[in-house]
Amino acid sequence: MNTTEFANQLKAFIVQELLDGKEAGIDGSTPLLKWGVIDSLSLVKVLSFIDERFGIDVPPAEVDAANFENLTAIARLLTRLSAPPTKTSSFVRHGDEAQVDDAAGAERRR
Amino acid sequence: MNLANVLRQTAHRFPTATAVIGPDQSVSYAELDAMADAAATALAALGVRRGDRVGIWSHKSARTVAAMQAVLRIGAAYVPCDPLSPPLRVRGMLEDCRVKALVAPEACGKELLTGELSLIGLLPIEAISPEMRTAAPPRETVGIRASAEPSAADDLAYILYTSGSTGRPKGVCISHRNALAFIEWAVTDVNASSSDRFANHAPFHFDLSVFDLYVAFSAGAAVAIVPEDTAYQPRRLVEFIERHRVSVWYSVPSALTLMMRQGELLHADVGSLRTVVFAGEPFPIKHLRELRRHWPHVRMHNYYGPTETNVCTAYEVGSIPVDQAHPVPIGKAASGDRVRAVLPDGSEARPDELGELLVSGPTVMLGYWGHPPQGDRPYATGDLVKRDRDGNYVYCGRRDHMVKVRGHRVELGDVEATLTSHARLRDVAVVVDGEGIEARLVAFIVCDGEPPSLLELKRHCAEHLPRYMIVDRVERLRELPRTRNGKVDRLSLSQILTSQQRA
Numbered sequence: 001m002n003t004t005e006f007a008n009q010l011k012a013f014i015v016q017e018l019l020d021g022k023e024a025g026i027d028g029s030t031p032l033l034k035w036g037v038i039d040s041l042s043l044v045k046v047l048s049f050i051d052e053r054f055g056i057d058v059p060p061a062e063v064d065a066a067n068f069e070n071l072t073a074i075a076r077l078l079t080r081l082s083a084p085p086t087k088t089s090s091f092v093r094h095g096d097e098a099q100v101d102d103a104a105g106a107e108r109r110r
Numbered sequence: 111m112n113l114a115n116v117l118r119q120t121a122h123r124f125p126t127a128t129a130v131i132g133p134d135q136s137v138s139y140a141e142l143d144a145m146a147d148a149a150a151t152a153l154a155a156l157g158v159r160r161g162d163r164v165g166i167w168s169h170k171s172a173r174t175v176a177a178m179q180a181v182l183r184i185g186a187a188y189v190p191c192d193p194l195s196p197p198l199r200v201r202g203m204l205e206d207c208r209v210k211a212l213v214a215p216e217a218c219g220k221e222l223l224t225g226e227l228s229l230i231g232l233l234p235i236e237a238i239s240p241e242m243r244t245a246a247p248p249r250e251t252v253g254i255r256a257s258a259e260p261s262a263a264d265d266l267a268y269i270l271y272t273s274g275s276t277g278r279p280k281g282v283c284i285s286h287r288n289a290l291a292f293i294e295w296a297v298t299d300v301n302a303s304s305s306d307r308f309a310n311h312a313p314f315h316f317d318l319s320v321f322d323l324y325v326a327f328s329a330g331a332a333v334a335i336v337p338e339d340t341a342y343q344p345r346r347l348v349e350f351i352e353r354h355r356v357s358v359w360y361s362v363p364s365a366l367t368l369m370m371r372q373g374e375l376l377h378a379d380v381g382s383l384r385t386v387v388f389a390g391e392p393f394p395i396k397h398l399r400e401l402r403r404h405w406p407h408v409r410m411h412n413y414y415g416p417t418e419t420n421v422c423t424a425y426e427v428g429s430i431p432v433d434q435a436h437p438v439p440i441g442k443a444a445s446g447d448r449v450r451a452v453l454p455d456g457s458e459a460r461p462d463e464l465g466e467l468l469v470s471g472p473t474v475m476l477g478y479w480g481h482p483p484q485g486d487r488p489y490a491t492g493d494l495v496k497r498d499r500d501g502n503y504v505y506c507g508r509r510d511h512m513v514k515v516r517g518h519r520v521e522l523g524d525v526e527a528t529l530t531s532h533a534r535l536r537d538v539a540v541v542v543d544g545e546g547i548e549a550r551l552v553a554f555i556v557c558d559g560e561p562p563s564l565l566e567l568k569r570h571c572a573e574h575l576p577r578y579m580i581v582d583r584v585e586r587l588r589e590l591p592r593t594r595n596g597k598v599d600r601l602s603l604s605q606i607l608t609s610q611q612r613a
Contacts, residue, residue: 019563019564019565020563020564020583020584022563022564022565024563024565025563025565025566025569026565030565031572033577034572034577035565035568035569035571035572035580036568036571036572036577036580036581036582037565037568039342039516039577039578039580040341040342040343040368040516041342041368041516041547044372060343060345060346060349061346063343063346064339065339
């Protein structure tokens with residue numbers, strides 16, 4: 001599933017379950033947390049939906065204001081979480097790729 | 111009797127002990143002390159003098175704590191503003207109490223301090239450090255900073271703004287004496303010591319944070335600050351308690367219930383926790399009973415008191431009978447205060463009669479900013495109480511339209527005033543549906559033509575109100591039901607909601 005598809009399905013869920021069914025005015029950059037569309041309690045419903053609909057169990061460390069700021073941010077998070085592991089990332093934690101490259105570069109420079 | 115001395119004295123006794131574990135950094139008592147002194151010099155250079163007010167608008171951090179202490183050291187008063195409040199609301203508070211300076215992130219501060227606020231000095235929070243240098247402070251600031259006892263006991267220490275019924279927040283003015291009376295009582299009540307580890311869950315504009323910071327400082331213990339975006343994340347909160355080996359926890363019951371229901375609190379490794387204190391709203395008895403059952407050796411306290419008095423009564427939770435259906439009592443007088451319940455005519459209520467709780471004593475506020483001083487007048491809480499057979503006061507509800515939503519105090523009139531200002535709405539009434547952790551704000555609106563969507567009304571609220579006051583649901587009516595004296599018939603509105611649920 002691509003990012004756009006994640007965003008569309010999330011939007012439909014939010015409009016139906018957290019708002020009054022009226023779709024107008026909500027797009028990828030609508031501030032969901034800032035406008036109280038998602039609060040700490042309805043967040044649980046969103047996480048349940050994500051688990052049931054997409055089979056993605058969002059780790060607690062990823063549940064933060066940046067990742068849930070708007071539909072685009074959530075969709076990007078889900079795209080990242082559902083990406084199959086690459087050969088390097090199975091040995092290296094996300095974010096450590098730079099160090100592996102640097103080490104290789106240092107090796108070459110020596 | 112000076113709140114600034116709490117930190118100073120501990121910095122002398124335990125300079126290397128950890129003081130604050132913030133999202134930004136951990137600092138020792140000596141480091142925090144140095145940061146406070148350096149920031150005080152910077153504030154003095156901006157013209158802050160004894161008796162002035164200084165706004166603090168920043169996410170919680172060790173620097174924010176240092177800034178608050180810095181203000182006290184000049185003999186001025188700090189005004190913590192909710193970092194999640196929209197700029198418009200913060201402007202209102204800064205204008206209301208005419209602050210001399212603001213401590214905030216540089217970008218936010220610059221954006222805010224325009225127009226009538228452009229003469230307010232800005233101390234960027236990012237600049238606060240033990241080594242920060244203030245560019246050539248004017249000679250007269252050196253003397254200001256060095257004075258050892260700048261504040262008298264009844265001088266203003268801080269102002270906490272709370273929701274006001276007309277839409278304008280009210281500034282509760284707390285003196286050094288008010289704060290210290292509570293802090294000294296609380297240190298004894300929970301038997302605080304330097305080996306404790308406190309958490310700070312509440313925002314700094316909530317008086318629960320006064321306990322977290324100053325009881326920790328008094329005892330020489332460390333306080334671990336819960337970052338704002340973790341405060342209602344159940345699993346992360348439980349991990350926070352485990353990771354920091356918190357020994358004393360103080361929060362609204364909603365946070366505890368959330369951790370129990372969604373954070374697996376009762377299965378967590380929280381052997382470090384020895385004392386749990388809750389305040390701010392009734393704790394549903396079935397959840398408290400479960401907590402009590404799982405943690406037989408943890409001491410549990412129910413603290414009660416509005417912002418205007420901080421904690422004025424307290425009750426220690428013993429065992430809870432299996433058939434008890436009502437919350438535990440709010441207990442007996444605390445912090446050196448005296449409390450009594452009175453009938454509408456002012457006479458003393460009998461124990462079995464419903465009366466309004468009145469508070470007198472050292473923690474009663476100086477007054478609301480811009481209003482006549484409280485003086486010797488007892489503070490009327492607006493809370494209705496009875497007494498049980500042991501002489502403990504029991505909470506029985508409110509006299510007016512103040513409600514608790516998501517752990518926060520909300521005047522319904524405050525939300526109504528904001529919604530009414532929306533161009534397309536003719537009339538609005540807001541009621542609360544549900545209680546405790548399930549409480550939601552429902553707006554009944556009257557409008558001509560197409561009603562605005564819920565999203566649109568949320569956007570409108572977000573511009574003027576803190577997040578927890580944003581309306582959750584909207585129902586449209588042709589007219590608002592009214593009582594015989596012309597007031598909105600809220601009972602009728604609540605009944606509409608009840609009948610919807612039955613349908």
